[in-house]
Amino acid sequence: xxxxxxxxxxxxxxxxxxxxxxxxxxxxxxxxxxxxxxxxxxxxxxxxxxxxxxxxxxxxxxxxxxxxxxxxxxxxxxxxxxxxxxxxxxxxxxxxxxxxxxxxxxxxxxxxxxxxxxxxxxxxxxxxxxxxxxxxxxxxxxxxxxxxxxxxxxxxxxxxxxxxxxxxxx
Amino acid sequence: xxxxxxxxxxxxxxxxxxxxxxxxxxxxxxxxxxxxxxxxxxxxxxxxxxxxxxxxxxxxxxxxxxxxxxxxxxxxxxxxxxxxxxxxxxxxxxxxxxxxxxxxxxxxxxxxxxxxxxxxxxxxxxxxxxxxxxxxxxxxxxxxxxxxxxxxxxxxxxxxxxxxxxxxxx
Numbered sequence: 001x002x003x004x005x006x007x008x009x010x011x012x013x014x015x016x017x018x019x020x021x022x023x024x025x026x027x028x029x030x031x032x033x034x035x036x037x038x039x040x041x042x043x044x045x046x047x048x049x050x051x052x053x054x055x056x057x058x059x060x061x062x063x064x065x066x067x068x069x070x071x072x073x074x075x076x077x078x079x080x081x082x083x084x085x086x087x088x089x090x091x092x093x094x095x096x097x098x099x100x101x102x103x104x105x106x107x108x109x110x111x112x113x114x115x116x117x118x119x120x121x122x123x124x125x126x127x128x129x130x131x132x133x134x135x136x137x138x139x140x141x142x143x144x145x146x147x148x149x150x151x152x153x154x155x156x157x158x159x160x161x162x163x164x165x166x167x168x169x170x
Numbered sequence: 171x172x173x174x175x176x177x178x179x180x181x182x183x184x185x186x187x188x189x190x191x192x193x194x195x196x197x198x199x200x201x202x203x204x205x206x207x208x209x210x211x212x213x214x215x216x217x218x219x220x221x222x223x224x225x226x227x228x229x230x231x232x233x234x235x236x237x238x239x240x241x242x243x244x245x246x247x248x249x250x251x252x253x254x255x256x257x258x259x260x261x262x263x264x265x266x267x268x269x270x271x272x273x274x275x276x277x278x279x280x281x282x283x284x285x286x287x288x289x290x291x292x293x294x295x296x297x298x299x300x301x302x303x304x305x306x307x308x309x310x311x312x313x314x315x316x317x318x319x320x321x322x323x324x325x326x327x328x329x330x331x332x333x334x335x336x337x338x339x340x
Contacts, residue, residue, distance in 0.1 A: 020225045020228055020229075023228075023229060023232070024228050024229065024231075025232075027229060027233050027234050028232045028233050031232070036235050037233065037234050037235065038235060038236040038237065038238070038249075039229040039236075039238070041229065041237065042241070043240070043241050044241060045241070046241045046243065047224075047226070047239045047244070047246070048224070049219060049220065049221075049226070049239060051219075054218070055211050055274070056209075058190055058193075058194050059190075059211065059274075060209075061194075062194040062197035062198045063198050063201035063207065064201075064207050065207065065208060065267075066208040066209075066268060067208065067209045067210075067211065068208070068210045068211070068260055068264050069217045070210060070251070070254070070260055071212070071213050071214060071215070071216040071217055071251070071254070072216075072251070072253070072254040073250065074216060074249070074251055075247075075248075075249055075250075075251045075264070076217070076248045076249075077246065077247045077264045078244070078246045079208075079244070079245055079246075081241070081242065081243055081244055083242070084240070084242040085245070090238055090240055090245070094236075094247045095236055095238065097235075098235055102234075104225070
């Protein structure tokens with residue numbers, strides 16, 4: 001299946017390091033270049049998505065294991081999950097027809113990673129050697145086995161992503 | 171595919187007739203009987219699902235064509251839709267591992283229907299002959315080619331649904 005070939009790049013980093021901001025910049029830059037981007041956001045403590053009192057919320061509260069909200073331009077699916085799916089499972093179950101997936105919130109995973117690292121916070125790095133780190137993005141250069149980028153350099157990071165994972169399309 | 175066999179029953183009716191309330195009751199009753207129920211809610215004017223400022227909202231705003239929110243017990247997918255999918259397309263693209271689908275908000279569709287009809291509102295019926303109406307649910311009995319149920323009679327309506335669509339499992 002073509003679906004199984006969608007590359008996954010994971011944006012990792014300590015809490016409040018700026019992961020979501022970097023994901024936003026990369027999504028915008030890759031989209032501007034014509035790629036279709038999906039994102040996966042993991043939250044081990046659950047998430048808020050539905051509004052109390054809305055019809056979909058009422059369906060789900062009544063016991064529906066899955067609820068789809070459909071409209072002419074947008075679809076949403078909310079469903080129970082039997083487990084905490086890994087990125088491959090989520091890709092294969094939920095994502096199709098995109099060029100690349102950017103994942104946020106999975107600290108440990110085998111996929112290529114960009115670590116957001118703010119040197120000013122004086123904390124430890126998250127990724128050690130052998131964890132498939134392809135780049136560090138941060139506020140000031142640090143020595144590393146991986147390439148370093150300023151975290152505002154969405155163009156440079158996107159060049160790297162395109163070269164590594166999207167070059168046949170780029 | 172097994173997925174293609176999930177039966178769809180549509181709950182129809184004029185606006186504010188009480189469709190969502192009936193869906194809630196049927197979901198609860200069928201779930202109590204051990205069935206796995208999915209719901210599809212259609213809104214041709216779009217829907218609110220995400221919260222401004224939340225990470226998933228930021229991903230989507232940045233241009234992601236699809237965003238998955240994952241947690242150990244629950245998954246949500248929000249994605250762009252190329253068109254206004256019909257119920258069969260939604261079933262085949264988004265729903266699996268359930269026994270039955272209850273749909274709300276699709277006035278015209280070829281699937282078996284339960285019409286919610288409040289006689290006290292003095293309005294027209296929605297479903298005419300030949301529209302696959304299996305039951306009317308309302309505030310007082312009306313003559314009809316279909317079976318009539320009090321709209322609080324979730325047990326009776328569920329008996330009908332089970333008999334017609336879930337009898338091999340019921």
